[in-house]
Amino acid sequence: MAAKRVGTQDKRPHRKAAPVPSAQEPRLSLERIVATAVELLDAEGVEGLKMRRLADRLGSGAMSLYWHVANKEEVFDLALDSVLEYRGSSQMIESPDWRQAVFHILEDWRASMLRHPWSASLLPRRALGSNILGRLELLGRVLSTAGVEEADLNGAIWSLWNYVMGATITRANFVLSDEDMLAGQQRLAHLSAEYPTIGRARLLLDNDWDGVFRKGLEFLLDGIVPSR
Amino acid sequence: MAAKRVGTQDKRPHRKAAPVPSAQEPRLSLERIVATAVELLDAEGVEGLKMRRLADRLGSGAMSLYWHVANKEEVFDLALDSVLEYRGSSQMIESPDWRQAVFHILEDWRASMLRHPWSASLLPRRALGSNILGRLELLGRVLSTAGVEEADLNGAIWSLWNYVMGATITRANFVLSDEDMLAGQQRLAHLSAEYPTIGRARLLLDNDWDGVFRKGLEFLLDGIVPSR
DNA sequence: ACCTGAACACCGTTCAAGT
DNA sequence: ACCTGAACACCGTTCAAGT
Numbered sequence: 001m002a003a004k005r006v007g008t009q010d011k012r013p014h015r016k017a018a019p020v021p022s023a024q025e026p027r028l029s030l031e032r033i034v035a036t037a038v039e040l041l042d043a044e045g046v047e048g049l050k051m052r053r054l055a056d057r058l059g060s061g062a063m064s065l066y067w068h069v070a071n072k073e074e075v076f077d078l079a080l081d082s083v084l085e086y087r088g089s090s091q092m093i094e095s096p097d098w099r100q101a102v103f104h105i106l107e108d109w110r111a112s113m114l115r116h117p118w119s120a121s122l123l124p125r126r127a128l129g130s131n132i133l134g135r136l137e138l139l140g141r142v143l144s145t146a147g148v149e150e151a152d153l154n155g156a157i158w159s160l161w162n163y164v165m166g167a168t169i170t171r172a173n174f175v176l177s178d179e180d181m182l183a184g185q186q187r188l189a190h191l192s193a194e195y196p197t198i199g200r201a202r203l204l205l206d207n208d209w210d211g212v213f214r215k216g217l218e219f220l221l222d223g224i225v226p227s228r
Numbered sequence: 229m230a231a232k233r234v235g236t237q238d239k240r241p242h243r244k245a246a247p248v249p250s251a252q253e254p255r256l257s258l259e260r261i262v263a264t265a266v267e268l269l270d271a272e273g274v275e276g277l278k279m280r281r282l283a284d285r286l287g288s289g290a291m292s293l294y295w296h297v298a299n300k301e302e303v304f305d306l307a308l309d310s311v312l313e314y315r316g317s318s319q320m321i322e323s324p325d326w327r328q329a330v331f332h333i334l335e336d337w338r339a340s341m342l343r344h345p346w347s348a349s350l351l352p353r354r355a356l357g358s359n360i361l362g363r364l365e366l367l368g369r370v371l372s373t374a375g376v377e378e379a380d381l382n383g384a385i386w387s388l389w390n391y392v393m394g395a396t397i398t399r400a401n402f403v404l405s406d407e408d409m410l411a412g413q414q415r416l417a418h419l420s421a422e423y424p425t426i427g428r429a430r431l432l433l434d435n436d437w438d439g440v441f442r443k444g445l446e447f448l449l450d451g452i453v454p455s456r
Numbered sequence: 457a458c459c460t461g462a463a464c465a466c467c468g469t470t471c472a473a474g475t
Numbered sequence: 476a477c478c479t480g481a482a483c484a485c486c487g488t489t490c491a492a493g494t
Contacts, residue, residue, distance in 0.1 A: 026458060051487060063488085064459050072487065124401045125349065128432075133423055140425035153429040155436070158398075159444035166394025170386075173352045195361055197368035201381040204356075208383070216387035216448060223447025254477060279468060291469085292478050300468065 028060055030068050030078070037079040038116065046118045049075070076122060081129030083116045084109075093138060098146035099221060105139050106160060106217065110168050117172040124165060136161070146225050156224045163220055167213050174207070256288055258296050258306070265307040266344065274346045277303070304350060309357030311344045312337075321366060326374035327449060333367050334388060334445065338396050345400040352393060364389070374453050384452045391448055395441050402435070 036057050041049050051072055055062040069075055092104040113120040123132065140157055148156050185205060192199030264285050269277050279300055283290040297303055320332040341348040351360065368385055376384050413433060420427030 028458080050485095052485095061460050063461075066488075067458060121349065121353065124398050130422075133419065133426065136431065137423040137426050140429055140431075144425060150428060153425070154431055154434060155440045155443060157426075157429060157431060158435065158440045159447070162394035162398055162440075162444065163391050164394065165398060166390035166392065169397065170352050170390055170393060191361065194358075195365040197372060197381070198361065198365050198385075200378060201368055201385060203364065203368075203382055203385060206382060207386065212383045212386045212390075215383060216390065216451075219387070219448050219451025220444060222451060223444075256477080278466095280466095289479050291480075294469075295477060 028058060028064055028068055032058060033065060033068055033075070034078045034082050037075050038083060041079055041118045042116055046122070051075075077126055077129065080119055080122050080126055081131050083119045084112060084123075084129065084131040084135070086131065086135060087112075093142070098142055098225075101142045102139065102146070102160075102221060103214075103217065105135065105142065106164050107213075109135055110164055110213065113168045114172060117175065120165065120168040120172045143225070148225060152224075159220060159224060160217075163216060167209075167216070171209050171213075174209075256286060256292055256296055260286060261293060261296055261303070262306045262310050265303050266311060269307055269346045270344055274350070279303075305354055305357065308347055308350050308354055309359050311347045312340060312351075312357065312359040312363070314359065314363060315340075321370070326370050326453075329370045330367065330374070330388075330449060331442075331445065333363065333370065334392050335441075337363055338392055338441070341396045342400060345403065348393065348396040348400045371453070376453060380452075387448060387452060388445075391444060395437075395444070399437050399441075402437075 033054070037049060037054055040054055040057060044053075049072075051065055052062045054075070055065055058065075065075075069078070086108070088104075088108055093101050095101045095104070113123070128136075136157060139160065140153055143153060143156050144150070188199065188204060198204075261282070265277060265282055268282055268285060272281075277300075279293055280290045282303070283293055286293075293303075297306070314336070316332075316336055321329050323329045323332070341351070356364075364385060367388065368381055371381060371384050372378070416427065416432060426432075
């Protein structure tokens with residue numbers, strides 16, 4: 001199990017700071033590799049990302065990748081961080097309504113991960129890249145201005161992190177095709193005998209993911225931020 | 229990405245209901261395989277589980293496993309479900325104090341997963357086995373008696389699921405050796421320039437995981453269960 | 457600096473065969 | 476019913492070499 005690190009090191013031989021204009025563009029570049037990796041991950045999922053297939057899509061030999069990245073792990077780290085880049089305007093975040101700002105931050109984060117369903121499950125296992133650290137920094141700032149004491153800030157951020165990650169990982173893994181849906185329904189009907197409460201709640205069937213997410217978030221915020 | 233199913237099917241050729249006493253014990257058994265898989269997973273993590281290594285530990289050829297299980301996926305499913313078996317007494321759960329009962333259910337669930345750090349990350353991706361369904365059924369029952377309306381039960385269960393899963397997955401992946409700890413500390417010190425709020429909150433450093441977990445859970449329950 | 461093919465050391469699993 | 480070894484079709488990555 002890879003130990004958790006914070007941030008990503010650049011262990012490549014040497015990288016020029018700015019590309020010399022006279023030099024011809026290399027066929028491969030970190031940016032192209034990462035963008036293509038994201039495409040491939042979106043299309044085929046985590047286990048669909050293979051170095052040879054990635055190289056194929058890029059029109060290069062499999063081994064060419066290894067000049068740009070150290071290994072497959074680094075491809076995952078880079079793809080993950082790229083997907084977590086904040087692309088919205090900063091308007092919402094500077095809203096005087098802190099509650100609205102927190103909702104925007106967390107829902108945008110969640111939406112970014114759901115756009116790339118492989119990303120959420122990956123995030124807790126990998127080093128925290130700069131884009132996610134930026135989002136957490138922003139969250140901390142808003143919570144601070146909302147009145148969360150410095151001593152409680154760590155706990156507040158982690159509570160929200162835990163909730164967002166749990167909700168998103170669960171949602172992202174719950175991609176049911178219609179046939180799966182049907183099969184699950186039949187199975188649950190059968191299971192209702194053994195699990196009556198779950199059956200009555202129609203668990204796994206009528207899941208209003210977004211509604212549940214917002215509601216739980218309200219509850220957490222009510223508790224985290226002292227006076228309302 | 230494997231689609232989510234509910235429950236696990238038994239596709240093995242034929243299984244006798246009760247072992248004929250006169251027949252000699254087979255060298256392998258599902259139980260031994262699963263128990264050994266859990267051992268191996270505990271020792272080496274998800275990527276450490278290999279069919280050949282598992283067979284080695286069992287003192288058999290690699291291919292012998294395939295008479296008992298369909299494939300590696302099934303080994304994961306079975307190991308996961310076995311780890312989620314409830315081993316406590318049912319006393320706590322029948323406590324008249326529903327809040328205490330919910331806490332016991334969720335903390336025992338969380339503890340079971342933390343005892344096998346590979347399990348939490350696996351759970352949302354796999355079919356729900358009978359042991360986890362049993363825990364959810366129990367949770368639903370307690371929430372019901374606590375006064376949660378039937379229409380809100382689905383949302384209540386999922387809110388808690390999301391929170392527990394997020395907290396546990398994050399915690400389980402955060403196993404820092406001392407050197408990692410030190411490296412992270414230095415890195416964060418360096419990062420404090422870019423992320424001052426995070427730095428001040430000592431995020432990633434002073435994490436009182438259990439305390440944060442309980443606190444957030446209190447907040448959620450305050451919101452989920454109407455009158456206190 | 458950047459890219460390549462051959463080759464190695466694995467993996468999960470199929471198959472045909474043993475007892 | 477239960478177990479096995481040989482073999483196949485992959486994988487990630489090392490290496491020595493090309494331009």
